[in-house]
Amino acid sequence: MATAPARKVDPDFEAQLFDTIDKWIERDLKPVVMHHDHHDIWPEETVRQMTELGLFGATIGQEWGGLGLPATTYANIVARIASVWMAPTGIFNSHLICAMAIEKFGTPAQKAKWLPRMASGELRGGLALTEPDAGTDLQGIRMTARRDGDEYVINGTKTWISNGIHGHVFALLVKTDPEADPRWKGMSLFIADKRPGFRVGKKIEKLGYKAIDSAELVFEDYRVPADQLIGGVEGQGFIQATGGLELGRINVAARGVGLAEGALRLATQYAQVRRTFGKPIAEHQAIQLKLGEMVTRARAARLLMLDAAEAYDRGERCDMEAGMAKFFASEAAVRNAEEAMRIFGGYSYSKEFEIERFYRDALLMCIGEGTNEMQRLIVARQWLKRNPV
Numbered sequence: 001m002a003t004a005p006a007r008k009v010d011p012d013f014e015a016q017l018f019d020t021i022d023k024w025i026e027r028d029l030k031p032v033v034m035h036h037d038h039h040d041i042w043p044e045e046t047v048r049q050m051t052e053l054g055l056f057g058a059t060i061g062q063e064w065g066g067l068g069l070p071a072t073t074y075a076n077i078v079a080r081i082a083s084v085w086m087a088p089t090g091i092f093n094s095h096l097i098c099a100m101a102i103e104k105f106g107t108p109a110q111k112a113k114w115l116p117r118m119a120s121g122e123l124r125g126g127l128a129l130t131e132p133d134a135g136t137d138l139q140g141i142r143m144t145a146r147r148d149g150d151e152y153v154i155n156g157t158k159t160w161i162s163n164g165i166h167g168h169v170f171a172l173l174v175k176t177d178p179e180a181d182p183r184w185k186g187m188s189l190f191i192a193d194k195r196p197g198f199r200v201g202k203k204i205e206k207l208g209y210k211a212i213d214s215a216e217l218v219f220e221d222y223r224v225p226a227d228q229l230i231g232g233v234e235g236q237g238f239i240q241a242t243g244g245l246e247l248g249r250i251n252v253a254a255r256g257v258g259l260a261e262g263a264l265r266l267a268t269q270y271a272q273v274r275r276t277f278g279k280p281i282a283e284h285q286a287i288q289l290k291l292g293e294m295v296t297r298a299r300a301a302r303l304l305m306l307d308a309a310e311a312y313d314r315g316e317r318c319d320m321e322a323g324m325a326k327f328f329a330s331e332a333a334v335r336n337a338e339e340a341m342r343i344f345g346g347y348s349y350s351k352e353f354e355i356e357r358f359y360r361d362a363l364l365m366c367i368g369e370g371t372n373e374m375q376r377l378i379v380a381r382q383w384l385k386r387n388p389v
Contacts, residue, residue: 007070007313014073021077024053025084033085036211037357042166043211046088050121055092057119059247060099064115071247071309075254079305082258083265086361087212089258091124093251094162097244098125098171101189105231105240114169114191126163127248128170128192128217129241131156136374138173138238139183143219145174145190152176152190152229154222157201164215165200169193172219173241176234189230189237197222208360245369246308246318249326252369253305256329259365260298260336263358267294267340274345287343294336301329320382327375330365337362 028049036043050056058074060066069077078089099118102110117123134140143156154174161170172192180186192198201216230240268291271282281287308325311318337359341348348355366372 007068009070009073017073018076018080020053021080024049025081029081029084029088033357034351034354037085037087038210038351040205040210042213043088047091047124047166050088050092056095056121056124058092059096060115060119061103064103064111065119066099066115071250071312072306075250075257075305075309078251078254079258079261079302082255083262084258085357086255086259087209089251089255090162090209090212093248094127095125095167097127097248098169100244100247101127101171101230101240102191104243105189105236106191107227107232109227110191110230118169123168124163124166126161126167126170127241127244128158128161128164128172130158130160132159135160136371138241139187141173141175141187143172143174144178145176145188145224147176147226148223150226151223152226154190154192154197154219154224156219158217158219160204160214161217162212162214164217165203165213167213170217171230171241173237176237180235184238185235187237187241188234189240190224191228191230192219192222192224193228195222195224207363208357209364246312246322248369249322249375250305250308250312252365253301253308253322253325253329256326256331256333256362256365257298257301257305259333259358259362260294260301260329263333263336263340263355263362264291264294264298266355266358267291267336267343270347271343281343290339290343294339297332297336301325301332304328320379320386323370323375323378323382326365326369327372327379330362330372333362333365334359 029046032043032046054067057066058069062068081089099115102114118125129138131141131143143154145152145154170192172190174188174190175186176188177186197220199218201218204214206214271287272280274281304325308318308321311321340355341359344353344355347353
């Protein structure tokens with residue numbers, strides 16, 4: 001498949017877009033975060049606002065009604081929002097990965113049918129890969145699809161699916177040939193909309209990442225038209241599903257950057273107003289040592305994120321760069337959130353302060369879109385391939 005030309009954005013449009021996002025964050029997002037997070041309420045009004053901002057079409061091509069943003073612009077938007085509240089970025093990112101699978105691998109008819117409605121936000125999507133016994137090892141999935149005339153009959157269960165409750169359509173990874181060897185050759189990806197045989201199981205209660213719906217999806221003799229097999233050819237699903245992981249990992253890196261910078265911002269503000277021994281704690285050397293490390297960590301994470309996004313925009317293979325960015329930025333988020341909690345002291349354990357949410361949310365980033373242990377292996381293997389003796 002030929003590499004698509006790199007997407008570019010007009011600098012004036014980008015600056016205007018960032019300004020619009022920043023104003024929305026200050027005016028509409030900040031006031032509602034704690035209520036929705038503490039009560040684990042799906043943010044209906046926030047989703048409506050994100051639809052109006054065009055975020056559900058952020059990376060979808062302009063020919064389909066999307067903004068067609070490059071990864072660098074998209075990553076900066078994600079980081080901006082995540083620096084205040086991470087959950088909303090998951091709502092539109094899962095949607096965009098689903099859309100990307102259709103845009104990148106779908107037939108012309110599939111693109112024409114689904115992408116305009118996804119770009120407008122009329123349909124919200126998700127990515128249904130993970131199963132109770134198959135996460136990082138996607139080839140271990142058990143969900144099957146059997147051809148029956150002009151339909152496929154699908155049975156199985158997916159879990160940890162973002163947008164599972166409030167979403168409308170999902171990129172669904174199944175096995176069309178359970179006996180295939182190697183296993184990945186027997187996997188296919190479907191556009192699965194909610195129809196008879198598709199039901200939402202339980203909502204998963206989580207430590208953090210509140211307000212976004214993570215759910216179990218159950219398929220029982222679910223019949224999907226054959227023309228909803230992405231690309232129209234069986235056996236391509238593993239490649240199609242993993243084709244979105246680079247952008248997904250850049251998104252997680254951007255969330256990590258946002259969390260690291262947000263924790264730094266909160267700690268910096270608090271350290272200048274909290275006083276001990278007659279002076280702001282920011283004047284104590286112990287606090288300055290923490291802040292110095294936090295600033296450096298957040299900056300390094302941002303540069304790695306941009307490095308990966310720029311490689312993606314150039315159309316280059318960037319699993320190593322995306323892996324480095326995802327690994328480092330997520331760990332930076334956890335460390336900065338932890339250090340910020342130490343700076344806040346006992347108040348960090350109170351839900352009246354925001355910093356405890358950053359800590360709860362950051363921990364997920366080390367697991368989502370491939371564990372950080374897996375990222376280390378990806379980075380090492382690609383590094384060795386690029387540097388043979």
